Amino acid sequence: MCFALLPAARANESSAFDAGKFVMEHVSDAHEWHLFTVGDVHVSIPLPVILYSKTGGFHVFLSSRFEHGHAVWQNFRIAQEGSPHAGKIVELDASGTELAALPWDFSITKTVAGLIFSAIIIILLFTWLARRMQQIAGHAPSGLLNMLEPVILFVRDDVAKSSIGEHYERFMPFLLSVFFFILINNLFGLIPIAPFGANVTGNIGVTLVLALFTFFVTSFSGNRHYWKEIFNPDVPVWMKFPLFPLMQLIEIMSMFIKPIVLMVRLFANMLAGHMVITVFLSLIFMFSALLGPVASYGVSVLSVIFSVFITLLDVLVSFIQAYVFTLLSALYIGMATSGEH
Amino acid sequence: MGFVTPDYGTIFWMCVVFGITVWILKRFAWKPILNGLKAREQQIARALASAESAREEMKRLAAHNEAVLQEARAEKENILKEAITLKNKLLSDAKEQAAMESEHLLEMAKHKIEEEKNAAINDIRQQVAELSVEIAEKVLRRELSNPTAQQQLVDSIVKDMNIS
Known part of the structure; x- marks a missing residue:
């Protein structure tokens, strides 16, 4: 670049x-x-x-x-x-x-450039962290490792272990990657100066791929029970074989709706955050155009306060969305891999 | 509404970038990190367990020491008691022995004295007999000459004899 x-x-x-x-x-x-x-x-x-x-x-x-x-x-x-x-x-x-x-x-657009930038940062950050982990083996963590370790443990214990159960270890790399990829891209998106500030997770193509990964992981790891529940659900026969297989249709639809919901939720949340901030800032210029510069000075104070507030809110939303995406992915994987109930 | 229709270019690059990222992270980041975390957890669990067992061991050792001490104390008491009885026995034995010895000596002395006395008496008897014979001889020699003188002679001889 x-x-x-x-x-x-x-x-x-x-x-x-x-x-x-x-x-x-x-x-x-x-x-x-x-x-x-x-x-x-x-x-x-x-x-x-x-x-x-x-x-x-x-x-x-x-x-x-x-x-x-x-x-x-x-x-x-x-x-x-x-x-x-x-x-x-x-x-x-x-x-x-x-x-x-x-x-x-297939241009490297702004989103793709931001994507590549944050991917490099993520790779550098976590491979460095892994090296630190090996260096301090047997000792207490410190610094950045100390800060990120609880987050990793949180994803492992409260997201993966509790949603997937005993086979959670297979899916840990995927879930951790998704969590930190979304989180870091969300947070980078809030920093308005290049090379940050690209609206990566607010781009529907990006969230589509993330959801697609979850869909494939879920489908490929689905066990016999999972597929049986889709094609032969545990419901009265008349719901399965009337004129058309109603339940099967619903189950198959839900298979696709789950990742679509994941995609739209993340995309809409992040896009809305960015939009609200820019709307508040553009108020300054709208007032300036409508009522002259004096009005815009007055409005700018309010606008900046609101923008800061929304930005802070977006920091919270960044964490929540990363958590929600990872949790739901883990839940879907858990549903696909759990045994008979 | 351009931004709600996914762009295939973005999808393509996202697939490439995200796929590579997940692959690299899985290999070079998550595996060592998760292994490290697990190793540390196991280490902590082991340390806790070993601390617990060390505490148990300490308790056991303390109990053992107490028992050993108790035993030693009892043994000491025993030895002391034995020594005292031994001393007493030795003392009484010695006393008894001494008493017996002295009695024996006394007996022997008495015996000796008796013997000496008997010997002396026998001796005296013999001497008396000899003297008597002597006197009788002298008397017999002189009797014919003078009866008075005879009497005087016997008296004087008897006086001379001075039998103790």
């Missing part, structure tokens, strides 16, 4: 403040990592764009080539508002009109 700062060309957008756009820009994914805007100059970290189109093959270049969406590079550009694919990268034909077929876009 290249972190060179590119002061870009002057933006052409109208100077009127659009709160909706402001909020959306802050929570949406982007091909560049916007740092700040001075006047009309946007400063952002360019991120790699990786495209594959049937006509042009592979293309890899930095997003700074698009000049914040104003320029065309190698027949690609970011679709402007009004286009059916607004915000996405589209391919242009020789005459300059957008092709209907979108190129495959």
Whole structure:
């Protein structure tokens, strides 16, 4: 990743403040990592764009080539508002009109960059912790290890052991990874300065993959009893074999609804947190536009207080969501691996 | 509403990044950490158990020591008692022996004295007999000459004899 700062060309957008756009820009994914805007100059970290189109093959270049969406590079550009694919990268034909077929876009977007950054931090942190653990073997822990050990023990004893039972050890690496991945991404998302602040866990693609992992772990570790309960539930026969297998349908639906609920809960909570903070901050600019600068000074005090409050609330929510996701995953795994009742 | 439709690019990268992260963490972080935690828990449990057993051992040793002490005390008492009885016995034995010895000596002395006395008496008897014979001889020699003188002579001889 290249972190060179590119002061870009002057933006052409109208100077009127659009709160909706402001909020959306802050929570949406982007091909560049916007740092700040001075006047009309946007400063952002360019991120790699990786495209594959049937006509042009592979293309890899930095997003700074698009000049914040104003320029065309190698027949690609970011679709402007009004286009059916607004915000996405589209391919242009020789005459300059957008092709209907979108190129495959595997770009390192802001979310992916934040994801990679926090993954590196998590890997470094916990492998370092593991080394510390081996160094102090037989002695009392200290420092960071002392701080994180109770959390690991909490996940092991109060989440995994109590939900899964005797076979909990097999699932510990997955549950711990999920817990700390969500927790650290949630907390990083609250720090507004790059390389933090990417809305990773508030991105539905990310939570979808997390939920998918839980789904696969649950399904692959499900025992005979678990599958029997789905395809031949323990209910009166008339509920299983009337005109159509009602109970089986419900059971199979619940199999998929569980991870979907996991996905939506985490995504919605984190997205909402980010949105509320940006909404409170955008109040300053709305009042400034509506009633002049004096009103905005007054409102800014309130806005900042509320934003701080919501941020602190989000710290709490970060922990709760990491806990809830891990706990529910553990419960689903526990349901799939428990014996006859 | 762009942000509620999952983006396949994000999904792809998330799968890659999260998969690698879980794999690396599982191998290089969670295994050593969980093993370390378990090892420490076992160590603490062992330490507690061994402390408990050490306490038991101490209690047992203390009891044992007490018993040994008791035994030693009893033995001492015994030895002392034995020594006293032995002393008493020795003393009484010695006394008895001494008494017997002295009695024996006394007896012997008495016997000796008796013997000496008898010997002396026999001797005296013999001497008296000899003297008597002598006197009788002298008297017999002189009797014919003078009866008065005879009498005087016997008296004087008897006086001379001075039998003790």
